[in-house]
Amino acid sequence: MEYNHKDIEPRVRQAWQNAELYKVEIDHSKPKYYVLDMFPYPSGAGLHVGHPLGYISSDIFSRYKRLQGFNVLHPMGYDAYGLPAEQYAIQTGQHPEVTTRENVARYRTQLDNIGLSFDWNREIRTCDPEFYKWTQWAFLKMFGSYYDLDADRAMPVEELEKRFAEKGTQGLRAAAGKDMEFTAEEWNAMDKKERNDVLMNYRLAYLGNSMVNWCPALGTVLANDEVSEGVSVRGGHPVEQKQMWQWFLRVSAYAERLLQGLDRIDWSDSIKETQRNWIGKSEGAEMKFRLDGRDDLVLDIFTTRPDTVFGVTFMVLAPESKYVDMLTTPEQREAVNEYLSSIKHRTERERMIDKRVTGVFSGSYAINPLSGKKVPVWISDYVLAGYGTGAIMAVPAHDSRDYAFARHFNLPIIPLIKDADVSEASFDAKEGIMINSEGPELNLNGLTVPQAIASTKEFIEKSGIGKVKVNYRLRDAIFSRQRYWGEPIPVCYVDGIPTPYNNLPLELPEIDKYLPTETGEPPLGRAKNWCTPEGYPLELNTMPGFAGSSAYYLRYMDPRNHEALVSPEAIGYWRQVDLYVGGSEHATGHLIYSRFWNKFLFDYGYIVEDEPFRKLINQGMIQGRTSFVYRIKDTNTLVSAGLKDNYDTTPIRVPISMVTDDVLDIEQLRGWQKEFANAEFILEDGKYICGSAVEKMSKSMHNVVNPDDIVERYGADTLRLYEMFLGPIEQSKPWDTHGIDGVNRFIKKLWNLYWRGEELLVKDTEPTAENLKSLHKLIKKVSADIEAFSFNTSVAAFMICVNELAQQKCTSRTVLSDLIILLAPFAPHVAEELWHTALGNEGSIFNAKWPEFNEDYLKESTVTMAVSFNGKPRFNITVAADADNKTIEETALSNEAAAKWLDGKTIRKVIVVPGKIVNVVV
């Protein structure tokens, strides 16, 4: 029998399917293990060779855990809501569900072709009402909750209402949009509408009117993680800031817990760091500045450098600050208005690119609470309204932004740190000895910066000037999208008051066109009878993409449950995801939202773990190798890469399928696009050589390699092994089909250990010591490598072992049986085939047991060690494997070469690593 993947692979997969091999149920007799891939958005382009990288590695891990006796949950599904299907619907009128269904079918075929061990009985789709019922359910739970900072958890809003009725806001510490103070009497006197407004300030899912990222091209608002450098992450359309009523999730309430939780999970440092940056905790103080001649007002500011108060030479308000209007004096009114309108036209993007210093004096003065000095209050857009209090104290000597502002407007600069040179730039470092910092009640001179920070904090708390305060950069997530293809938000409006719609699922209605209404309302405004049975209008916005992916990992545990998101039994057994594999691009989106969502459900005891994903592996991207042809400008002549420098050329990307080893298939190119049909070619050595570059793999770059083609030519096992062999999982690397032959050759060599033509080579012979050594080296290496997610080195270890066993002409059934079990997670089809045909076993190889490692087979009685000296010849000495410092000395001297070299010298020190290397100091 020859190795023939086309015969083996479909047959083996069919057998798995018939046996329902990957179906998994709760089984208390076995330990559980939950391996999850980030589920894909089924795009029209299908999978390219980069996508399966993560799927293959998680599949290897799942199969390995299974062989080790774990009950492995390894599910898959589809993140089915998304913009491309909707854009396609707008263009063609085809319902996004139809497109989605087609794409899902294509994905399924492609995934199956790779031989992944998913339990498809548990498949979920976010657009399925049975699934999004629970997305909506969680949203309503959040709507009905507030965050109690004393209990440090989410609590029902009813508790809050009770509390307000009894004692108002007194003693309440809760996450809120703005600080509120009222008494029980005031609360009880409020009408329904007023109470609703108050509660909105506390709800974890709330309707808020604030600055949002509005993308006119997409016709919707976007969350912060969906915007990068002023343009949308999807499509790259400009995004502007707009004041709008939108649904939000109060993610900020969980900022501290999201930060603390990072210390308890096994994620890469880089992704934890990214999340820490995104959460952006800063510890400082809030301080009150009185205003000159105005007893009715104080200015609240936030600073992380309370030690620098004596260096404050001016104050700055954000243009959107509520103080702007109050502090503008009549004389300055005109100048301020002019300034405000001038910056209104600058978009966030423009402000980011062009960081010129602008600002205007308000006319008012504030009083420095520590020095008693009078300082002017300015207005400038370098201060952000949304962070801290929207007002700052400016210390130009020790803050670069304040420094630039002071220089530009010629404001004084007072250095506060000894020997700090502030003639050219500010001194921002938090180090040095304080000077110029003496006031009537507090003297910081002579202290170090950290000491000064601590003393100032203590002083302002004691004197009531301010209080210690922690700020987070993490913003609440905008939760509504003016789009059709998403989960309806289950809220209706009763007399204008947002009210839960509890009859879930609230199904997405049919509409005639997938566009906003003529009056500019979201597409759901086109739905007929979009209201409750009582006639109350339903919300027109839908949920964002991250809604469905925030808790999907819980649903896999119990996907067909109609009564609950997940049953107590299922959550009690599966608990959390043990291993999560996916791209690092979700660091500030999905991976934050999921953690938030999970913590929220945890607060109510619906689930049992505070963190959703115990271990996270971020697979790198596989880039494409793009090929270029070079057209001489203004002609239809293409010049080969080696000669292009002689001409003025434009590079053009051509499909990678027309290029072999950088040589272009000219006839294919002629047939590709009309413009090339009659092109002239300038060749070198009779060939057209293409240029190349490494770029993201995508359709538009014409560099996509389809896994189906690789499977067709080499088989799924070769594809799997090769993708793993390319390099470390977490690293990005370019795809290069060249090396794949090596892996394919390995499988054939492996096959030839079992079969020579029709002759079966496996015999019931006793394994030799050599055989066992080769095998157990492999067991040790592969087991350790899989645990460390180091698959490229395990594939190398297989290659070495198979070469050794081939050389040894190993025929031992026990060795060859263990070998194929070890390989099974990596190359499941060929392993399963040999398990049956060559080894004659019944039942799947995946019901076998992972071979146990035995150290004894690797032990040596003697070991040869290299002795080397600076510049002197090396020689080998052979000693007992367990030699220590004492025995080695004698051995060395009894060794002829060593004795010769050591002639006349004495050994001062001998360093031995048992079984390894020795170094002798003379």
Added chain:
RNA sequence: GCCCGAAUGGUGGAAUGGUAGACACGAGGGACUUAAAAUCCCUUGGCCAUAUCGGCUGUAUGGGUUCGAGUCCCAUUUCGGGCACCA
């Protein structure tokens, strides 16, 4: 600007502080063959060499710790990623 991470042959990449370059690709040479494909064997960091013994050098750069450093420490350069008028 701040915070992470990385830098090893022609290429992808191996190396618990212990013989750097595993394994694979590519390249060169050879065997088999009428020929080709396939397969197999040898060589393959650089320099020197009496080219079969062997020597020197070498992991971005400069220092340091150590008997011993690709690995640990300090500084520098370059690249990748994150955050960014966040006070």
